[in-house]
Amino acid sequence: MxxxxxxxxxxxxxxxxxxxxxxxxxxxxxxxxxxxxxxxxxxxxxxxxxxxxxxxxxxxxxxxxxxxxxxxxxxxxxxxxxxxxxxxxxxxxxxxxxxxxxxxxxxxxxxxxxxxxxxxxxxxxxxxxxxxxxxxxxxxxxxxxxxxxxxxxxxxxxxxxxxIDRFQNKQISFKRKEIKELLVNPDDYEKLSDDVIYALDLGRKAPSAGNAQMWRFAFDETYRTINVAMPEGYRHLKWEHPNVDIGICACHIWLGLIDKGYNPKITVHEESNRAVWRISI
Ligand SMILES: Cc1cc2nc3c(=O)[nH]c(=O)nc-3n(C[C@H](O)[C@H](O)[C@H](O)COP(=O)(O)O)c2cc1C
Known part of the structure; x- marks a missing residue:
């Protein structure tokens, strides 16, 4: 790729x-x-x-x-x-x-x-x-x-x-959550390879409406499959389509894995009203 x-x-x-x-x-x-x-x-x-x-x-x-x-x-x-x-x-x-x-x-x-x-x-x-x-x-x-x-x-x-734009740029742009804050299970961090961390780092830099960063990451037992989705029942006050943002984040993670030389498999399915992306190496 x-x-x-x-x-x-x-x-x-x-x-x-x-x-x-x-x-x-x-x-x-x-x-x-x-x-x-x-x-x-x-x-x-x-x-x-x-x-x-x-x-x-x-x-x-x-x-x-x-x-x-x-x-x-x-x-x-x-x-x-x-x-x-x-x-x-x-x-x-x-x-x-x-x-x-x-x-x-x-x-x-x-x-x-x-x-x-x-x-x-x-x-x-x-x-x-x-x-x-x-x-x-x-x-x-x-x-x-x-x-x-x-x-x-x-x-x-x-x-x-x-x-006002300068203020907004300073306030809402650039700032991103750390990877650890984005894990469904924070203990998973210790199990992740450097390449997966690299990809998640690009994922967390994705743009999102109102910089809401509503993506959360989960893994299979080998830690070679990354699930990207918003939390179940997630609602944004002003943005009605957060699954768009989830697709953007999945794209960054996929690109990060390609950058590390993988040819990742990728699927997306619907679960509890959310798009769930699954990216595997
Ligand atoms: C799906 C989506 C919709 C967005 N809609 C708007 C919008 O309607 N108006 C706006 O000013 N910014 C919009 N943004 C831009 C976000 O505010 C911006 O991406 C976020 O604050 C992070 O800043 P950055 O893109 O400079 O990293 C949108 C971003 C995304 C991903």
Whole structure:
């Protein structure tokens, strides 16, 4: 399995960027990203589509910041497994874009009516009404294929950060829980190989809505199979689709194991209303 970007340094340098230069992505870079999107290989079936779209340089879509001209949407059905696969596959695209010098931000609470105007994708007008107070695609599982999350693709405008954004960046970005805090059974830590710890370290650096880091890790008796899922009954006050985030975290762990020379097996299934990813070496 070859991954076409430096795994660790790309994961370490990715940050959610909420301030963009109002210039489009250079054509050769955009072409590379589009080619990558077509060629993404993952060792499981999926129905995720990556759609690129243009937007106006207003705050109508992201509401807290102006859109740069280039953006990407991750499309799928809205069941638990499909949205978790959006996290996995979307993160590969995000990391590839970061490795090409672009800035990104996973976005679940975009303005659905504005997205539909920029990139018509809904199957019926009623679907607009399902968005949660106008934001995101819906509160839970719903009909049809939808844009699950979107991201800007552009260049960081470092001078443009408002004080509040600087504060937020400092407060909610970067900070991550330690691996030990993320284990279902904390005693497992002593049994983990250096390679598994390396992969979990990349997993814990995954982005999550509100930086909630709702992933928890469990193992089989050989400690060569990692289960990634949110705790049973987990609820996030403001984010309705945490299984997306679980897919992102599973992607980082899978990449970490590939970086250590393994060809990991990977499956995902639904258990107690959660997506459970199982990654084995
Ligand atoms: C699935 C998902 C949805 C997100 N939705 C939003 C959003 O609607 N608005 C926003 O400002 N940030 C959003 N974020 C970005 C997170 O706030 C950010 O990833 C987290 O605070 C960690 O910071 P970092 O990405 O810089 O490491 C989202 C992240 C994920 C993974």
């Amino acid at each position: 070859t991954i076409s970007f430096q795994i660790k340094s790309t994961i370490d340098s990715r940050r959610s960027v909420r301030s963009y230069k109002m210039t489009g992505v250079e054509k050769d870079v955009m072409d590379e990203i589009k080619d990558y999107a077509k060629s993404i290989y993952v060792p499981f079936d999926h129905n995720v589509e990556i759609k690129f779209f243009k937007s106006n340089q207003t705050k109508a879509l992201y509401t807290i910041m102006k859109s740069p001209p280039d953006n990407v949407a991750f499309m799928a059905e809205t069941d638990i497994i499909s949205i978790s696969k959006v996290g996995f596959i979307g993160e590969l695209l995000i990391l590839f874009a970061v490795s090409k010098g672009l800035s990104t931000c996973w976005y679940g609470h975009y303005k659905l009516s504005e997205l539909e105007r920029l990139m018509p994708h809904l199957q019926t007008p009623e679907q607009i009404k399902e968005s949660n107070m106008g934001y995101g695609y819906a509160k839970g599982v719903t009909t049809g294929r939808r844009a699950i999350c979107i991201s800007p693709l552009g260049y960081h405008e470092s001078g443009g950060l408002r004080l």
